[in-house]
Amino acid sequence: MTTDPLLKVDGLRIALSGSKTTYNAVEEVSFDIGRGEAFGLVGESGCGKSITALAVMGLLKRPLSLGGGRIVLDGEEIQDASPAEMRELRGSRIGMIFQEPMTALNPLSPVGRQIAEMFVLHQKAGWSEAMDRAEEALRQVRVPSPERRIKDYPHQLSGGMRQRVMIAIALACSPELLIADEPTTALDVTVQAEIIDLMAELCAAKGTAILMISHDLGLVANMCKRVAVMYAGRIVEAQPAEAIFADPQHPYTQGLVSSLPRLGERSRRGRQRLREISGVVPSIQAYPPGCRFNPRCPRATDVCLSVPPDITPLPADSLVRCHHHG
Amino acid sequence: MAESLLQLDDLAVHFKVGSTFAGGIHTLKAVDGVTIDVKPGECLGLVGESGCGKSTLALAIMGLIPPTRGHVALDGRDLSERERLETARTVQMVFQDPYASLNPRQTVRRTLADPLRIHGVTDKAEVEARVADMLARVGLRPEHADRYPHEFSGGQRQRIGIARALILKPKLVICDEPVSALDVSIRAQIINLLLELKDELGLAYIMISHDLGVVEHVSDRVAVMYLGRIVEQGGWQEIFEDPRHPYTRALIAAIPDPFQRAAVPARAKAKGEIASALAPPPGCHFHPRCPLKADICVSQDPPLEAIAAGHRAACHFRDRSG
Numbered sequence: 001m002t003t004d005p006l007l008k009v010d011g012l013r014i015a016l017s018g019s020k021t022t023y024n025a026v027e028e029v030s031f032d033i034g035r036g037e038a039f040g041l042v043g044e045s046g047c048g049k050s051i052t053a054l055a056v057m058g059l060l061k062r063p064l065s066l067g068g069g070r071i072v073l074d075g076e077e078i079q080d081a082s083p084a085e086m087r088e089l090r091g092s093r094i095g096m097i098f099q100e101p102m103t104a105l106n107p108l109s110p111v112g113r114q115i116a117e118m119f120v121l122h123q124k125a126g127w128s129e130a131m132d133r134a135e136e137a138l139r140q141v142r143v144p145s146p147e148r149r150i151k152d153y154p155h156q157l158s159g160g161m162r163q164r165v166m167i168a169i170a171l172a173c174s175p176e177l178l179i180a181d182e183p184t185t186a187l188d189v190t191v192q193a194e195i196i197d198l199m200a201e202l203c204a205a206k207g208t209a210i211l212m213i214s215h216d217l218g219l220v221a222n223m224c225k226r227v228a229v230m231y232a233g234r235i236v237e238a239q240p241a242e243a244i245f246a247d248p249q250h251p252y253t254q255g256l257v258s259s260l261p262r263l264g265e266r267s268r269r270g271r272q273r274l275r276e277i278s279g280v281v282p283s284i285q286a287y288p289p290g291c292r293f294n295p296r297c298p299r300a301t302d303v304c305l306s307v308p309p310d311i312t313p314l315p316a317d318s319l320v321r322c323h324h325h326g
Numbered sequence: 327m328a329e330s331l332l333q334l335d336d337l338a339v340h341f342k343v344g345s346t347f348a349g350g351i352h353t354l355k356a357v358d359g360v361t362i363d364v365k366p367g368e369c370l371g372l373v374g375e376s377g378c379g380k381s382t383l384a385l386a387i388m389g390l391i392p393p394t395r396g397h398v399a400l401d402g403r404d405l406s407e408r409e410r411l412e413t414a415r416t417v418q419m420v421f422q423d424p425y426a427s428l429n430p431r432q433t434v435r436r437t438l439a440d441p442l443r444i445h446g447v448t449d450k451a452e453v454e455a456r457v458a459d460m461l462a463r464v465g466l467r468p469e470h471a472d473r474y475p476h477e478f479s480g481g482q483r484q485r486i487g488i489a490r491a492l493i494l495k496p497k498l499v500i501c502d503e504p505v506s507a508l509d510v511s512i513r514a515q516i517i518n519l520l521l522e523l524k525d526e527l528g529l530a531y532i533m534i535s536h537d538l539g540v541v542e543h544v545s546d547r548v549a550v551m552y553l554g555r556i557v558e559q560g561g562w563q564e565i566f567e568d569p570r571h572p573y574t575r576a577l578i579a580a581i582p583d584p585f586q587r588a589a590v591p592a593r594a595k596a597k598g599e600i601a602s603a604l605a606p607p608p609g610c611h612f613h614p615r616c617p618l619k620a621d622i623c624v625s626q627d628p629p630l631e632a633i634a635a636g637h638r639a640a641c642h643f644r645d646r647s648g
Contacts, residue, residue, distance in 0.1 A: 045509060188536070217510075222582040256511060259511060260514065260539060261517070261540055261542065261544075265539075267567055273518055273521075
């Protein structure tokens with residue numbers, strides 16, 4: 001059993017119901033995350049990465065709904081679990097961190113209580129024991145003077161401190177999987193680095209797997225062992241983190257990797273004109289037929305305009321979805 | 327040395343915050359003694375985290391906030407001696423959020439033509455010609471002139487924002503995080519466009535960004551701000567290859583760098599968070615987060631001193647390179 005992945009997402013489809021038609025916001029999304037493995041899902045806004053995470057947590061709300069596919073946590077299918085069962089899973093076996101800690105925390109409750117709640121709800125602890133453990137949890141995420149901070153309300157903490165509280169809540173019950181959706185996007189760069197290091201360190205210590213969602217390919221590649229790139233609702237490429245930078249296979253990934261100025265590049269090669277990806281991300285109502293990247297792709301041919309590419313498996317557990325990859 | 331286009335001389339902008347009833351009035355030193363210049367056609371990168379005062383500095387240069395102390399001089403004349411409209415013809419701004427910075431009820435044509443009319447270009451044919459020329463320069467089509475902002479994508483909106491900034495032929499454009507609100511795959515288009523326009527029109531830029539990759543790519547010189555002050559300034563190569571202030575090194579070390587290309591080791595990362603500008607730490611403002619902190623840093627405020635020609639850092643240990 002230990003060779004089974006911790007999380008298996010298989011053929012996930014998420015439906016978006018419009019007033020007349022139903023669109024597939026996400027389709028044919030499949031990936032595995034091993035126990036203790038850090039896995040990254042990268043893409044631009046609107047590509048479906050965040051709702052993929054919401055689907056795993058059972059948090060899709062209308063107009064979004066699960067249209068098909070399986071979500072398997074530790075050998076058990078959870079896509080049809082009841083809301084009560086999912087509530088039990090979230091927090092105890094799946095922890096979550098969102099982008100903006102101010103909106104994820106309850107502004108009317110002291111942060112210590114919000115952490116302690118996890119122990120009371122999921123581990124049947126009494127409140128006084130739970131508060132002691134909340135203080136210890138704050139110490140673990142390196143909030144200074146945790147004995148005073150547990151009484152603070154979210155607005156009394158800085159952005160970085162609030163995100164530490166979120167991490168403490170997410171990891172309170174030592175979940176098997178941590179889902180982090182743009183956990184540092186709202187933070188300053190130097191604080192971001194600290195939070196990422198802290199998250200990676202705590203998850204490694206607890207053996208927690210991570211599903212990291214971000215638009216920042218560099219950030220994800222730094223932290224994760226494997227990375228999948230999403231475009232317009234589909235995974236277009238998945239590779240080990242080093243390979244996604246060194247040898248991207250999909251034209252979109254290649255465009256992303258070479259379109260951003262990288263630190264140190266100008267010193268080594270002088271100022272080169274940045275390679276542009278032409279055009280814009282298509283809207284869900286107007287996904288082009290065939291390969292969804294075809295209007296922006298330098299390699300598009302007739303087949304790309306009509307036939308959606310299938311997944312091509314590559315060595316080293318990699319895959320690409322392109323007629324002309326490489 | 328070329329004549330400066332913009333000269334800031336000990337510029338300070340302080341705000342009074344609070345009230346006499348609730349905890350008293352405090353002084354927030356958003357910008358606290360900044361001296362720097364920008365030469366014609368030059369790009370100055372301005373780097374720092376939120377709350378460091380970089381946007382307040384931009385507003386002071388635009389003449390939108392009066393300085394508490396010090397001077398802003400454009401083309402050799404103090405801002406206080408210049409007419410508001412004259413300043414607007416010299417310095418313009420491109421904003422971060424192209425969704426919020428365009429008037430949703432005005433067509434692109436009106437957004438571009440209004441500044442011309444306000445500045446005395448009344449000939450209809452000339453207004454039309456200049457609007458059409460500017461649209462072409464920023465990569466928009468002539469028929470786009472009659473559309474409203476909501477009909478455009480984020481990247482196109484930022485092109486409109488750039489066109490509006492350039493329509494009066496300014497000499498200096500302040501770009502305040504011009505690409506950070508855009509989709510990743512669109513950013514390269516806008517950065518390339520800004521660099522092309524700089525060459526074509528001989529513009530000077532102040533490029534405000536927290537993205538060091540972008541700043542390194544576009545800047546000739548770079549200034550790093552922390553809690554209202556410049557802590558290091560120099561040519562882009564000096565800043566990125568031989569940074570001397572621990573905060574500059576911390577910023578570089580904080581960039582996720584899968585290939586370890588940057589010239590700074592990971593141990594240079596800063597601890598903790600930026601202090602409140604209402605109560606900056608004594609001595610060197612950076613000392614609570616600094617890996618090099620010594621007793622002198624708590625007691626003495628390090629001046630911005632030269633390391634080499636044009637390269638200055640405000641650190642007691644500026645001679646250490648790592």
